[in-house]
């Protein structure tokens with residue numbers, strides 16, 4: 006089935022709280038843009054109309070689509086003001102994805118040009134309710150307008166003090182006692198890491214960037230770096246009337262910022278209701294790409310920095326906007342991602358899911374597919390992927406938007 010979506014990028018008044026409007030940019034006048042829901046195998050036909058004062062494009066984050074549909078300036082001419090472009094591609098995988106501008110991202114995503122895309126598979130677990138939360142932080146100036154990019158942002162990445170879920174600050178939700186909900190969460194922040202907690206209560210992680218994980222795992226917190234997604238089973242709770250904070254715990258991603266706890270919203274436990282939720286013990290089969298044993302990287306990607314007169318440049322293998330070697334369709338890729346800086350970086354690979362197979366050289370068993378992974382300060386993460394037959398130009402980059410803009414990205418070709 007074809008899913009048709011109109012995405013007009015234009016100026017809009019973003020109501021972030023009752024009586025509080027911010028001049029923003031959104032798709033269809035909304036922040037986030039419309040949530041797109043489709044089934045595996047559907048074809049998405051998205052018609053982007055640019056009514057912004059500057060060029061734009063859309064990147065479909067996490068989707069295994071043909072290279073010409075990826076929305077980067079490597080594969081398409083940016084859509085000029087007054088022009089339009091039709092994205093058309095099949096949706097091969099179930100999961101929680103998002104779409105966002107891939108032009109002047111430090112401005113365009115910050116102003117609101119992002120939205121979520123949910124692709125449903127044939128055998129989804131049963132829940133009492135489904136929710137989608139897109140997290141963002143907004144940096145306002147003293148007049149209440151979205152602040153201009155500051156020099157310090159180029160170094161540490163931009164964080165805003167106004168925390169919003171689905172475009173609203175301090176939202177409140179209710180979950181019936183006894184019920185279990187599926188929460189899909191997208192971190193759309195420019196640079197903020199979200200160490201998510203629900204008032205310390207246990208919840209189950211059921212999926213990541215690329216759909217369901219192998220088995221549910223019970224935790225009391227989970228770290229979402231910028232651009233990452235997670236799927237949770239929340240509940241059941243027994244204490245009717247309780248109020249649970251949807252919060253982020255202190256996380257030190259850089260020595261330059263003081264970690265703190267923040268409250269994003271509130272979850273109230275409502276009157277008891279019966280439950281039909283059923284979560285199987287095995288959710289998906291994740292075949293390891295790399296057999297157990299010594300791991301030989303096929304490529305090393307070094308994330309670095311250099312001081313310049315105008316602040317920091319952010320580098321891959323010693324250069325800004327690194328031109329990396331091609332990879333061949335079908336050939337196993339084992340990339341060691343080495344963070345030489347004193348700050349965490351969320352690494353995002355376009356177009357292909359990977360498995361995390363080692364952290365700091367210690368092998369880990371892959372439990373899910375990812376397109377974004379945090380590389381801790383001075384840390385190393387080894388990933389594996391096998392490029393399927395979608396030749397063309399692709400990129401990888403730090404998803405702290407200011408770091409990407411300041412050079413921490415690489416581009417490479419997938420060749421037959």
Ligand SMILES: [Cu+2]
Nearest residue numbers: 350403405408
């Ligand atoms: Cu970075």
